[in-house]
Amino acid sequence: MKRSWYAAPYAVWMALFTIVPLLLVCYYAFTTRSGAFTTENLTRIFDYAPVLFDSLRLALYCTALCLLIGYPAAYFMASRDMSRSQSLAVLILLPMWMNFLLRTYAMMTLFENNGVLNTLFEALGLPRQQMIGTEGAVLVGMVYNFLPFMVLPIYTVLKKLDPRVIEAAEDLGANPVRVVTRVVLPMSVPGIVSGITMVFMPAVTTFAISRLMSSGMIYLMGDMIEEFYITMNNRNVGSAMSLVMMVLILISIGFLRKADPEGQGGGLW
Amino acid sequence: MVQDTRLIELKGISKSFDDTQVLHSIDLYIRKCEFITLLGPSGCGKTTLLRIIGGFETPDEGQVLFEGADMANVPPYRRRINTVFQKYALFSHLNVFDNIAFGLNLKTPEALGVKTRRQKREEIARRVGRMLKLVKMEGYEKRSIDQLSGGQQQRIAIARALVNEPEVLLLDEPLGALDLKLRKEMQVELKAMQQQLGITFIYVTHDQEEALTMSDTVVVLNGGRIQQIGEPKRIYDEPKNAFVADFIGESNILSGIMREDCLVEMLGVEFQCVDEGFAKDEPVDVVVRPEDVMIVGEDVGMLTGTVESVIFKGVHYEMMVNTGAMRWKVHSTTMQPAGSRVGMSIVPFNIHIMRKEA
Ligand SMILES: Nc1ncnc2c1ncn2[C@@H]1O[C@H](COP(=O)(O)OP(=O)(O)OP(=O)(O)O)[C@@H](O)[C@H]1O
Ligand SMILES: [Mg+2]
Numbered sequence: 249m250k251r252s253w254y255a256a257p258y259a260v261w262m263a264l265f266t267i268v269p270l271l272l273v274c275y276y277a278f279t280t281r282s283g284a285f286t287t288e289n290l291t292r293i294f295d296y297a298p299v300l301f302d303s304l305r306l307a308l309y310c311t312a313l314c315l316l317i318g319y320p321a322a323y324f325m326a327s328r329d330m331s332r333s334q335s336l337a338v339l340i341l342l343p344m345w346m347n348f349l350l351r352t353y354a355m356m357t358l359f360e361n362n363g364v365l366n367t368l369f370e371a372l373g374l375p376r377q378q379m380i381g382t383e384g385a386v387l388v389g390m391v392y393n394f395l396p397f398m399v400l401p402i403y404t405v406l407k408k409l410d411p412r413v414i415e416a417a418e419d420l421g422a423n424p425v426r427v428v429t430r431v432v433l434p435m436s437v438p439g440i441v442s443g444i445t446m447v448f449m450p451a452v453t454t455f456a457i458s459r460l461m462s463s464g465m466i467y468l469m470g471d472m473i474e475e476f477y478i479t480m481n482n483r484n485v486g487s488a489m490s491l492v493m494m495v496l497i498l499i500s501i502g503f504l505r506k507a508d509p510e511g512q513g514g515g516l517w
Numbered sequence: 518m519v520q521d522t523r524l525i526e527l528k529g530i531s532k533s534f535d536d537t538q539v540l541h542s543i544d545l546y547i548r549k550c551e552f553i554t555l556l557g558p559s560g561c562g563k564t565t566l567l568r569i570i571g572g573f574e575t576p577d578e579g580q581v582l583f584e585g586a587d588m589a590n591v592p593p594y595r596r597r598i599n600t601v602f603q604k605y606a607l608f609s610h611l612n613v614f615d616n617i618a619f620g621l622n623l624k625t626p627e628a629l630g631v632k633t634r635r636q637k638r639e640e641i642a643r644r645v646g647r648m649l650k651l652v653k654m655e656g657y658e659k660r661s662i663d664q665l666s667g668g669q670q671q672r673i674a675i676a677r678a679l680v681n682e683p684e685v686l687l688l689d690e691p692l693g694a695l696d697l698k699l700r701k702e703m704q705v706e707l708k709a710m711q712q713q714l715g716i717t718f719i720y721v722t723h724d725q726e727e728a729l730t731m732s733d734t735v736v737v738l739n740g741g742r743i744q745q746i747g748e749p750k751r752i753y754d755e756p757k758n759a760f761v762a763d764f765i766g767e768s769n770i771l772s773g774i775m776r777e778d779c780l781v782e783m784l785g786v787e788f789q790c791v792d793e794g795f796a797k798d799e800p801v802d803v804v805v806r807p808e809d810v811m812i813v814g815e816d817v818g819m820l821t822g823t824v825e826s827v828i829f830k831g832v833h834y835e836m837m838v839n840t841g842a843m844r845w846k847v848h849s850t851t852m853q854p855a856g857s858r859v860g861m862s863i864v865p866f867n868i869h870i871m872r873k874e875a
Binding site for chain 1: 599681
């Protein structure tokens with residue numbers, strides 16, 4: 249009986265900062281500026297279908313790239329060679345200790361027309377490249393920002409994997425490739441699912457990264473919502489868009505949950 | 518059954534972990550179709566030796582030969598060996614059926630004696646079914662591993678290794694988690710399988726009874742050193758030193774002095790024995806098994822003492838008899854009440870003399 253009271257602060261916290269804002273978003277989404285009920289805000293989303301499509305596409309690319317880079321990284325981090333894995337872990341996690349905007353600004357200085365990379369190209373006698381402003385640059389920025397969220401859950405799962413199980417597979421005749429395909433990969437599915445969720449969710453609603461890395465050429469849903477809220481001061485359409493994004497994300501989580509019904513995904517969300 | 522060809526040979530195997538030496542120059546050969554048991558107390562290096570044979574651990578010194586060929590550069594998956602691991606190491610992402618089928622799935626259809634993939638699937642199902650029956654786990658095919666008890670997991674681990682019908686099977690305390698009745702049944706089943714399929718078993722246990730009943734050869738280990746290698750009966754009847762005598766079966770161990778060939782003095786009494794070749798007045802260890810001590814009348818006994826305690830052990834009574842200088846453990850089918858005075862005698866053949874360990 250009494251115990252439940254300990255949860256009270258969290259309940260208050262939840263109500264204040266999760267439930268109330270959610271309700272507000274719903275309220276704004278279905279009302280006009282003057283407060284009358286409408287569904288027009290929601291239908292406005294169709295005007296921005298290409299942006300929505302771009303957001304989903306880039307988020308998918310980003311998630312795929314994070315998985316491709318992140319899985320091997322997590323694998324090496326979890327392997328028993330501690331001294332090497334330590335430095336690799338720091339390398340991957342260090343950027344997390346910085347605000348993502350700062351990180352992105354740092355990235356920009358690398359890719360700018362007069363940036364570090366182009367200076368390097370010039371020194372090597374290679375032609376300068378227009379990098380900033382391209383979709384590739386946005387993608388690099390996104391992957392750089394979201395990679396840790398892929399690595400961590402996979403690392404957690406791999407770290408827990410009993411080396412004796414791998415020995416058992418070898419014992420039964422599995423060569424190194426088959427050890428990975430038949431044991432290590434299947435056993436890390438929960439971590440992969442968790443990683444995909446952790447990357448895909450924030451990636452769909454990416455903002456700022458896209459604008460900065462594309463010098464304002466590429467607008468994603470996150471940027472749109474920000475724009476409606478702040479620049480155009482139209483929180484009704486902004487809320488409607490947020491709502492649509494939330495529903496899309498919930499649906500995708502639903503699919504992913506199917507792949508990891510026990511929810512052992514590294515315990516990260 | 519056991520053939521003369523040496524299948525596996527260990528030559529001077531030494532292994533250390535962080536400066537502590539776990540195995541000291543182990544020399545051992547294992548013949549084709551042999552049931553050989555590594556027996557020894559916890560921590561004596563049994564698992565380590567088995568892991569070296571399986572290829573999961575590299576020895577610091579020495580060689581493992583398989584049919585005469587050095588195995589140093591042969592990874593575990595290419596050795597014709599399967600292992601029942603002490604801690605099972607089952608695949609938690611697969612159900613019982615797929616765990617057992619793991620090794621077979623990796624093989625080509627031809628290796629299973631069939632042509633098509635379909636036939637392979639059927640053949641695997643057939644073999645897995647037979648194994649499940651053997652380990653008394655029929656109907657558990659679809660169960661997930663974490664829904665099984667320890668003993669059930671252990672039986673799946675046995676089935677998973679045995680189903681591959683390897684040339685050599687390493688078993689690390691494979692019956693440790695089973696209750697006594699199932700354990701006895703599985704001992705019989707394993708022994709039958711071993712003989713029927715002609716598989717070489719390298720078996721690890723610290724249960725001396727299991728070792729003696731199942732093995733062709735027993736290797737007694739202590740502190741990473743081989744104490745004695747031999748047939749079970751020989752090890753039991755002629756332990757080479759006090760450690761083996763104490764570890765295998767129950768025994769009365771006492772110090773004695775070899776007065777001359779076939780005459781040993783212990784507890785101030787001279788006994789006839791059958792051992793020769795010791796120096797005159799050499800100090801020795803003497804072993805007498807409890808069942809070899811005969812209770813006789815107080816007046817005709819070589820030793821006399823008082824019965825201190827009597828415990829009924831099923832088939833026999835176990836009595837502790839105090840002769841003043843020592844308490845003897847005596848097994849007899851007839852009971853002497855506690856407190857009574859008895860005489861004891863031992864026939865020469867049942868007195869085992871061993872050199873003192875350095
Ligand atoms: N990977 C390892 N690192 C360090 N020490 C180890 C390692 N493996 C085994 N040892 C040590 O080596 C010794 C022998 O271990 P081993 O597992 O071979 O014993 P065992 O005879 O199988 O014992 P048990 O009957 O308890 O299974 C022990 O003292 C153990 O602590
Ligand atoms: Mg062991």
